Amino acid sequence: MMTFKPAAALALALLGAGSASAATDPLGDFLGTYTGSLSANLDFVSADARFTGTHFNLSLKTAGAIGGLPGSLYVIGINRGAGTPRLNVLSDPDLDPSVRWDSLAVLLPDGTLRVVTFPPAGAPTITPIFGGAVVNGDTISASVPVALLPTRGFAASSYTFQAWSRLRVNPAADGLNSEIADFGPRIFAAVPEPASWAMMIAGFGLAGWSARRRTPRLPPARA
Structure with missing residues (x-):
C-alpha cells in the first residue's frame, strides 16, 4: 500500500486546484x-x-x-x-x-x-x-x-x-x-491560480526536504 506524507499529499491535491x-x-x-x-x-x-x-x-x-x-x-x-x-x-x-x-x-x-x-x-x-x-x-x-x-x-x-x-x-x-x-x-x-501554484511548488519543496532528512547517513569509509 502506498502512503503519502502530508507535504506530498498537499502538493498532489493542489495539482487539481483551480479557479472556480x-x-x-x-x-x-x-x-x-x-x-x-x-x-x-x-x-x-x-x-x-x-x-x-x-x-x-x-x-x-x-x-x-x-x-x-x-x-x-x-x-x-x-x-x-x-x-x-x-x-x-x-x-x-x-x-x-x-x-x-x-x-x-x-x-x-x-x-x-x-x-x-x-x-x-x-x-x-x-x-x-x-x-x-x-x-x-x-x-x-x-x-x-x-x-x-x-x-x-x-x-x-x-x-x-x-x-x-x-x-x-x-x-x-x-x-x-x-x-x-x-x-x-x-x-x-x-x-490553477497563482497562489495555488506557489503553494504547490512549496509543497514539492517541503516533500523533497523531508525525503532528504529521511535518507540514512552512511558511516565514513575506512582506508
Whole structure:
C-alpha cells in the first residue's frame, strides 16, 4: 500500500486546484426550436471545465438522473482558435451565431467518449474512448487529453467550451437542430491560480526536504 506524507499529499491535491469555472444554467430552459421529450436529464443545471496542463476535465450536471432515454447524448463544443458557427449551417432552424467551435467532446450515457476535431478542409477526425465518459447520477464527466485537441490559434488554457444536449431521432447520426434540447453556459477552463501554484511548488519543496532528512547517513569509509 502506498502512503503519502502530508507535504506530498498537499502538493498532489493542489495539482487539481483551480479557479472556480462552474457556471449554472436555468432550469426548464429548453430551446423553443426543440421538438423532443422534455426530459429532466436533458436540462442542464451546471457545467464545469478545468485545465490540468495535460487534460481538460469536463463535467455536466442535469436536472435528472442521466440514462434511460434512448438517443440522448451530451456534446461540448470546443473552440481551439478556429471556431465557426457550425450549428447555423447544419440545418434549419439556425441557432445562436456566437456559438463557435472547431472540435467536440461527445459524452454518451453508455460511457463512450468521442473526441471530434474538424480540419480546415475534409472529413473530421473522430477518436472514440470507451469508458471515457463517467455517469454518476445526474452528472456526466470526462477527462479529455490535450494531445487530442491541438491548438488552432488559442493557447490550451484559453480554449472555450459550450455544452448542449441532444435527443437523436436516428441514434446513428446527427439530424436537425430541432433535436438540440438545451444549451449550457459558455465557460473557460479554469487553471490553477497563482497562489495555488506557489503553494504547490512549496509543497514539492517541503516533500523533497523531508525525503532528504529521511535518507540514512552512511558511516565514513575506512582506508
